[in-house]
Amino acid sequence: xxxxxxxxxxxSAKTEAVTSKFIGGLAKTRDAFGKVGELFTxxxxxxxxxxxxxxxxLIGADVGVNTVMELIDExxxxxxxxxxxxxxxxxxxxxxxxxxxxxxxxxxxxxxSNPNGITVILFVGVNGVGKTTTxxxxxxxxxxxxxxxxxxxxxxFRAGAIEQLEVWGQRVSVDVIKQHSGSDPAAVMFDAVQAAxxxxxxVLICDTAGRLQNKSNLMEELSKIHRVIQREIPxxxxxxxxxxxxxxxxxxxxxxKLFGEKSGVTGLVLTKLDGTAKGGIxxxxxxxLALPVKFVGLGEKMDDLQEFDADQFVHALFAGFVQDEEPxxxxx
Amino acid sequence: xxxxGLTSRLQNVFGKLKGRGKVSEDDVNEAMREVRLALxxxxxxxxxxxxxxxxxxxxxxxxxxxxxxxxxxxIIDIVNKELTELMGGTQEKLAKSNxxxxxxxxxxxxxxxxxxLTGKLAKLLLTQKNNPxxxxxxxYRPAAIKQLEVLGGQIGVPVFTLGDQVxxxxxxxxxxxxxxxxxxxYVLIDTAGRLQIDEELMQEIKDIHSAVEPxxxxxxxxxxxxxxxxxxxxxxxxxLALTGVVLTKLDGDTRGGAxxxVKAVTGCPIKFASTGEKIDQLEAFHPDRMASRILGMGDMxxxxxxxxxxxxxxxxxxxxxxxxxxxxxxxxxxxxxxxxRNLGPLEQLLDMMPGMGKxxxxxxxxxxxxxxxxxxxxxxxxxxxxxxxxDIINYSRRKRIAAGSGTTVAxxxxxxxxxxxxxxxxKQFSGMMGPNGKPKGGMGxxxxxxxGKNKGPRFPF
Numbered sequence: 001x002x003x004x005x006x007x008x009x010x011x012s013a014k015t016e017a018v019t020s021k022f023i024g025g026l027a028k029t030r031d032a033f034g035k036v037g038e039l040f041t042x043x044x045x046x047x048x049x050x051x052x053x054x055x056x057x058l059i060g061a062d063v064g065v066n067t068v069m070e071l072i073d074e075x076x077x078x079x080x081x082x083x084x085x086x087x088x089x090x091x092x093x094x095x096x097x098x099x100x101x102x103x104x105x106x107x108x109x110x111x112x113s114n115p116n117g118i119t120v121i122l123f124v125g126v127n128g129v130g131k132t133t134t135x136x137x138x139x140x141x142x143x144x145x146x147x148x149x150x151x152x153x154x155x156x157f158r159a160g161a162i163e164q165l166e167v168w169g170q171r172v173s174v175d176v177i178k179q180h181s182g183s184d185p186a187a188v189m190f191d192a193v194q195a196a197x198x199x200x201x202x203v204l205i206c207d208t209a210g211r212l213q214n215k216s217n218l219m220e221e222l223s224k225i226h227r228v229i230q231r232e233i234p235x236x237x238x239x240x241x242x243x244x245x246x247x248x249x250x251x252x253x254x255x256x257k258l259f260g261e262k263s264g265v266t267g268l269v270l271t272k273l274d275g276t277a278k279g280g281i282x283x284x285x286x287x288x289l290a291l292p293v294k295f296v297g298l299g300e301k302m303d304d305l306q307e308f309d310a311d312q313f314v315h316a317l318f319a320g321f322v323q324d325e326e327p328x329x330x331x332x
Numbered sequence: 333x334x335x336x337g338l339t340s341r342l343q344n345v346f347g348k349l350k351g352r353g354k355v356s357e358d359d360v361n362e363a364m365r366e367v368r369l370a371l372x373x374x375x376x377x378x379x380x381x382x383x384x385x386x387x388x389x390x391x392x393x394x395x396x397x398x399x400x401x402x403x404x405x406x407i408i409d410i411v412n413k414e415l416t417e418l419m420g421g422t423q424e425k426l427a428k429s430n431x432x433x434x435x436x437x438x439x440x441x442x443x444x445x446x447x448x449l450t451g452k453l454a455k456l457l458l459t460q461k462n463n464p465x466x467x468x469x470x471x472y473r474p475a476a477i478k479q480l481e482v483l484g485g486q487i488g489v490p491v492f493t494l495g496d497q498v499x500x501x502x503x504x505x506x507x508x509x510x511x512x513x514x515x516x517x518y519v520l521i522d523t524a525g526r527l528q529i530d531e532e533l534m535q536e537i538k539d540i541h542s543a544v545e546p547x548x549x550x551x552x553x554x555x556x557x558x559x560x561x562x563x564x565x566x567x568x569x570x571x572l573a574l575t576g577v578v579l580t581k582l583d584g585d586t587r588g589g590a591x592x593x594v595k596a597v598t599g600c601p602i603k604f605a606s607t608g609e610k611i612d613q614l615e616a617f618h619p620d621r622m623a624s625r626i627l628g629m630g631d632m633x634x635x636x637x638x639x640x641x642x643x644x645x646x647x648x649x650x651x652x653x654x655x656x657x658x659x660x661x662x663x664x665x666x667x668x669x670x671x672x673r674n675l676g677p678l679e680q681l682l683d684m685m686p687g688m689g690k691x692x693x694x695x696x697x698x699x700x701x702x703x704x705x706x707x708x709x710x711x712x713x714x715x716x717x718x719x720x721x722x723d724i725i726n727y728s729r730r731k732r733i734a735a736g737s738g739t740t741v742a743x744x745x746x747x748x749x750x751x752x753x754x755x756x757x758x759k760q761f762s763g764m765m766g767p768n769g770k771p772k773g774g775m776g777x778x779x780x781x782x783x784g785k786n787k788g789p790r791f792p793f
Contacts, residue, residue, distance in 0.1 A: 007680070016644075023410075037722075054380075056378045059378050059530050060377075060378050060559050061559070062558040062560070065369065065373050103661055111642070124583065125444065126556070126581070126611075126687075127443070127581060128442070128444060128445055129443055130442065130444030131441055135647065148453050157609070158448075158479070159478070159479045159480075159482035159483050159486075160475040160476065160478040160479030160480075160481075160482055161479075162474070163474070163475035163479075164474045164475035164479075164480045165663055166475075167474030167475055168474060179553070181482075212581060212583060212584035212585070213584070213585065214583075214585040215583075245443060245554070245556075247554070247557050247558060247560045247561075248554075248556050248558055248559075249375035249556060249557060249558020249559060249561075249586075249589070249590065250373055250375050250558065250586075250587075251375070251548065251556040251584065251585070251586040251587075252556075254556075254585055254586075270444070272441070272442060274527070277560045278559070278560065282560065283536075291737065300472075315675065
């Protein structure tokens with residue numbers, strides 16, 4: 001089990017609080033992947049039925065259909081090449097493949113920032129994924145780091161959206177730049193950038209209205225917002241984060257693709273991971289579009305936004321049987 | 333690719349059979365693999381898929397397929413029928429209580445679209461001459477009450493609220509009491525989004541349920557939900573005894589397999605589908621159309637229905653006469669454009685057509701609504717005489733038209749050329765029409781309009 005030893009080392013360096021939060025939040029995810037553990041220990045033989053069941057478990061976790069097929073094919077090859085017969089031997093190989101997929105080249109940990117000026121972070125996504133809430137949490141995070149933060153209320157469409165951001169602004173004591181409901185969001189962004197320059201803020205976080213990726217006029221609006229920000233601060237936005245609801249299925253791939261085209265998405269935030277969903281689609285998105293997950297949302301509280309970590313993610317997924325292997329590993 | 337229709341995939345499978353008259357069990361197995369993938373890619377729950385495939389396979393091995401010359405079509409037909417059946421067969425309406433008010437309780441995860449839906453449902457009830465009251469029961473999400481109030485204001489429906497410091501159970505109770513006292517016939521109770529495993533919040537909505545005894549408990553489900561839809565629906569159903577489901581955000585490009593999963597585990601009918609951001613974009617749910625969509629086969633029925641309600645039959649007849657006699661002017665052209673536009677955004681129309689998904693995924697194929705506006709501007713910048721007789725439009729007139737419409741002379745030239753081509757095509761069309769107006773092979777010409785015989789979309793039926 002050298003794989004889990006490695007994992008353990010990687011994780012012991014991290015604070016326990018974060019890990020336990022991750023594990024708590026991912027309890028449901030682990031349940032689904034827990035079945036993998038069962039599959040590996042209960043099955044005596046690697047045969048067609050075994051692969052079929054594994055395929056169903058992965059698809060059941062919303063890992064994209066194409067990615068699952070690829071993964072299964074690779075495992076098949078692996079089994080043939082190494083003449084593996086015991087399912088238990090295959091388990092670390094699968095874990096490692098998943099971690100590798102999620103980590104990619106491993107270069108994009110944390111958020112990009114602008115060393116000499118305002119860092120602009122733009123949030124995009126479909127309706128109801130939790131953009132505004134995530135912005136509130138991220139503002140709080142930056143605030144904790146002693147940064148001077150400003151928010152831009154770019155969702156001028158949905159009823160109550162500006163007020164929602166304002167409530168978050170009050171909670172974390174951060175100013176919100178806004179216009180009337182129904183005004184041009186690009187104009188709001190322009191105002192916000194000017195205000196950010198005048199007030200000498202460190203981080204400007206921009207909210208946008210939720211939009212479905214197949215609405216071409218709304219997507220054009222988004223690329224206009226992007227252009228305006230870019231024109232006012234060269235090199236900005238330094239991060240464009242696509243917020244994904246963890247319950248979303250295959251459509252998340254399409255979202256990542258089309259939002260990527262129109263607003264140059266640089267990373268993902270996976271929300272609502274605290275209980276219901278498996279969020280496996282991020283594996284497919286990482287695999288097919290090479291977009292890294294930067295944060296995960298694990299609840300409704302201010303401090304429920306955590307930096308994504310592939311080790312922890314997979315660790316939490318497999319926590320169920322890491323415990324079996326090494327009981328001391330989990331001391332929450 | 334994810335959006336390639338099942339039709340074309342099955343045609344690939346059965347294309348190999350050409351020349352061999354018989355369908356073997358292996359062929360059916362291969363076809364079933366494609367059906368399975370199509371359903372999984374559409375986010376139908378894998379357990380539901382498994383049962384479904386077993387059922388369809390049995391029929392597919394039957395006589396009907398064996399005898400058919402077009403086994404792909406027969407199998408699609410079986411799949412389609414079974415899917416429709418599984419989704420509830422016929423369309424179901426909102427409950428109406430014998431003792432008004434009818435109480436409707438919304439439930440669902442965060443961000444499913446409950447508040448927006450509550451507003452839309454009120455609007456729909458309003459157009460059906462009902463008198464609804466909205467109750468703001470989401471006290472947790474910042475500005476959720478405000479959102480409902482804005483929606484209520486837009487459609488002129490009152491919103492009952494006690495602020496965000498009173499328990500939702502109390503708010504719901506008082507809301508229903510108010511509706512009773514003041515003669516409202518529907519009470520729509522918005523609630524906060526909650527995870528089905530959040531015991532505290534689930535207890536709260538159960539308390540609301542027992543306090544107001546709703547006639548209708550609607551689970552609001554995001555159409556983009558993946559495999560998780562089953563767990564969510566099952567858990568909500570066990571705890572709340574749902575009576576119906578509403579699918580939201582169906583105007584996206586998701587295939588919406590969640591619909592099937594939800595129906596399969598709860599047995600509750602899907603009553604409505606939300607198809608846009610505007611407050612009147614809520615439609616009755618049609619299982620048969622959803623079946624086609626999940627399979628990636630388009631939605632011709634909705635398109636035809638849209639055309640029927642939006643296109644003036646008299647005008648269409650007149651237009652047809654003009655087409656036949658080729659006395660087609662720019663006035664008719666504008667009229668026609670207006671009618672097509674009444675059907676809604678072009679992109680949405682194309683989505684409903686079978687095979688268009690494939691066409692749309694082609695990067696060279698782009699619909700530019702602005703281009704249509706430009707074309708309209710050019711036509712409108714013509715004088716009366718020019719509209720009737722485009723032949724008189726010389727260079728100086730072209731320059732004037734271009735200036736008037738804010739386009740270039742080249743744009744004007746292009747439109748004139750297109751107009752001429754259209755007229756020519758119409759002459760051909762009218763040539764193809766028999767004496768009683770029945771087309772003789774008009775479909776072929778239509779197909780050519782989409783870019784040649786081989787490149788064109790394949791119509792499944």
